[in-house]
Amino acid sequence: MNLEVKIAGVTFKNPIILASGCCGFGQEYDKFYPMEALGGLSLKGLTPNERQGNPPPRVAETPSGMLNSVGLQNPGIDAFLERELPNLAGRDTVKIANAAGATVEEYAYMAQRLDASPIDMIEANISCPNVKQGGAAFGTDCSMAAQVVTAMRKNTTKPLMVKLSPNVTDIVSIAKSVEDAGADAISLINTLLGMRIDISTRRPVLHQNVGGLSGPAVFPIALRMVWQVAGAVKIPVVGLGGIAKWQDVIEMMIAGAKAVQIGAALFGDPFTPVKILEGIQQWMEQKGISDINDIIGSVQPY
Amino acid sequence: MAYLQGSFPIIQKQQFNSDTYSFYIRCPEMAAQTVPGQFVNLKIPGFSLRRPISVCQRDDEVLRLVFQIRGEGTKELAALEPGMKADLLGPLGNGFPQLPPKAKVILAGGGIGVPPLLALAQVYGRNATALLGFRNKESLILEGEFAAECDTRVATDDGSFGYHGFVTGLLERRLSEGPADMIFACGPLAMLKGIADIAEKNQIPCKVSVEERMACGIGACLVCACRTVRDGKEIYSHVCTDGPVFDSREVVL
Numbered sequence: 033m034n035l036e037v038k039i040a041g042v043t044f045k046n047p048i049i050l051a052s053g054c055c056g057f058g059q060e061y062d063k064f065y066p067m068e069a070l071g072g073l074s075l076k077g078l079t080p081n082e083r084q085g086n087p088p089p090r091v092a093e094t095p096s097g098m099l100n101s102v103g104l105q106n107p108g109i110d111a112f113l114e115r116e117l118p119n120l121a122g123r124d125t126v127k128i129a130n131a132a133g134a135t136v137e138e139y140a141y142m143a144q145r146l147d148a149s150p151i152d153m154i155e156a157n158i159s160c161p162n163v164k165q166g167g168a169a170f171g172t173d174c175s176m177a178a179q180v181v182t183a184m185r186k187n188t189t190k191p192l193m194v195k196l197s198p199n200v201t202d203i204v205s206i207a208k209s210v211e212d213a214g215a216d217a218i219s220l221i222n223t224l225l226g227m228r229i230d231i232s233t234r235r236p237v238l239h240q241n242v243g244g245l246s247g248p249a250v251f252p253i254a255l256r257m258v259w260q261v262a263g264a265v266k267i268p269v270v271g272l273g274g275i276a277k278w279q280d281v282i283e284m285m286i287a288g289a290k291a292v293q294i295g296a297a298l299f300g301d302p303f304t305p306v307k308i309l310e311g312i313q314q315w316m317e318q319k320g321i322s323d324i325n326d327i328i329g330s331v332q333p334y
Numbered sequence: 335m336a337y338l339q340g341s342f343p344i345i346q347k348q349q350f351n352s353d354t355y356s357f358y359i360r361c362p363e364m365a366a367q368t369v370p371g372q373f374v375n376l377k378i379p380g381f382s383l384r385r386p387i388s389v390c391q392r393d394d395e396v397l398r399l400v401f402q403i404r405g406e407g408t409k410e411l412a413a414l415e416p417g418m419k420a421d422l423l424g425p426l427g428n429g430f431p432q433l434p435p436k437a438k439v440i441l442a443g444g445g446i447g448v449p450p451l452l453a454l455a456q457v458y459g460r461n462a463t464a465l466l467g468f469r470n471k472e473s474l475i476l477e478g479e480f481a482a483e484c485d486t487r488v489a490t491d492d493g494s495f496g497y498h499g500f501v502t503g504l505l506e507r508r509l510s511e512g513p514a515d516m517i518f519a520c521g522p523l524a525m526l527k528g529i530a531d532i533a534e535k536n537q538i539p540c541k542v543s544v545e546e547r548m549a550c551g552i553g554a555c556l557v558c559a560c561r562t563v564r565d566g567k568e569i570y571s572h573v574c575t576d577g578p579v580f581d582s583r584e585v586v587l
Contacts, residue, residue: 060554063337084570089547091557098382105556247382299549300382
């Protein structure tokens with residue numbers, strides 16, 4: 033049975049990747065099961081300098097999901113390359129660096145720094161909803177998104193994946209813009225902007241007032257966008273948003289995703305990725321499917 | 335140390351008052367690894383986020399969790415009954431530092447911050463003084479269990495039981511009777527700030543256990559931010575892995 037998928041020349045032993053912002057720099061969930069069980073890890077979003085992130089509370093429960101407003105807290109690219117990345121050396125899983133910046137120049141700088149590192153792939157984060165500058169501001173405008181990708185492309189020969197924001201009117205036009213600018217792959221969706229208010233205090237639950245919605249509540253939106261984008265671009269698409277069980281992964285892949293990322297589901301059940309892999313293999317066996325690649329994009333739309 | 339996660343039977347349930355409950359959960363492997371001050375992250379069916387709840391007592395087989403209904407999740411949790419299972423992830427966090435059992439310690443707790451100190455009362459016994467603060471007589475919890483272990487003094491905001499006033503008042507009184515090696519505190523932020531100020535004034539090391547809205551519980555998601563000062567610089571640490579117990583001089587209360 034083959035679970036291996038190839039994205040932008042990078043081989044993933046299976047299509048399950050942990051999503052950026054949900055798995056730190058890979059060490060935390062390694063205490064439950066070895067990271068070698070996973071196709072890949074998309075590591076915590078990085079910026080040129082250390083960022084402390086937003087004041088708490090940074091998280092809120094929502095129906096079938098959660099809001100977060102972490103705000104890209106990270107030690108900065110130097111500390112990552114010196115202190116964190118070496119811990120992943122020799123570990124047999126695809127390491128993806130998620131990179132963000134406040135300006136086009138910062139994105140270009142991140143690409144340059146990561147190009148010289150042993151990272152397997154770069155994921156350009158033009159979709160973080162929780163930062164004042166940069167982030168989703170670049171991911172909601174076709175020309176800005178293209179500028180970021182062009183600038184990064186110039187500075188790296190590493191496979192470059194671009195993570196898109198769902199907080200847009202037309203996801204397909206953004207996807208086409210980043211493809212034209214030189215992206216090797218697209219991942220979507222980042223979180224949807226949401227809000228909760230405590231009715232007793234009339235204060236928002238999050239200190240930032242608003243934050244990014246993830247969890248099963250967003251899955252149908254993510255699936256729809258993955259389907260639309262996969263049908264419109266030639267580069268591979270990685271689907272994420274609300275995946276919690278193996279059936280969700282199969283759905284995403286039938287819609288056109290070549291691989292998937294798992295995020296919020298980890299917080300409820302750290303073993304979600306392992307259980308998903310078991311479920312996928314049982315399903316393939318039952319259905320007589322020998323290669324997972326055979327189901328990618330096999331949706332029969334009306 | 336590896337984290338443990340699984341569903342474990344609730345073997346006993348107590349209700350203290352209208353909103354505070356005690357569960358005894360049989361989880362030998364996890365219980366054996368747990369130290370006072372650590373917490374578990376509890377999954378509640380139908381909710382996305384686990385709820386962090388500190389350990390009140392432990393032995394080699396059983397963890398005791400005391401919690402208060404704060405919202406929809408804890409309300410659902412309170413509906414669980416003996417015989418049903420609870421999905422725990424733990425033990426998490428750093429716990430209270432361990433002093434020699436003969437150390438003179440002060441345990442300062444307020445409201446639902448009182449339970450995690452009970453495990454310390456058992457460790458330090460008569461060398462501990464417990465100062466427990468509650469809103470009123472009705473919200474009193476665990477007072478008898480503390481009294482069975484150590485010198486126990488209670489304050490209520492409205493004077494309906496014990497000392498009329500706050501835990502800080504009890505602390506000033508206790509310190510007037512003699513020195514202490516360390517203060518362990520858990521409770522509302524205003525109380526912790528008051529305790530930390532008195533500790534500073536009297537040059538007594540003080541450890542505080544704090545809470546924050548949490549998700550993963552293991553340092554992966556970074557949502558449970560806590561303002562701390564390290565090397566003279568203010569940063570956001572994380573309650574789940576850097577805490578929940580911090581030095582009172584390190585955390586910005």
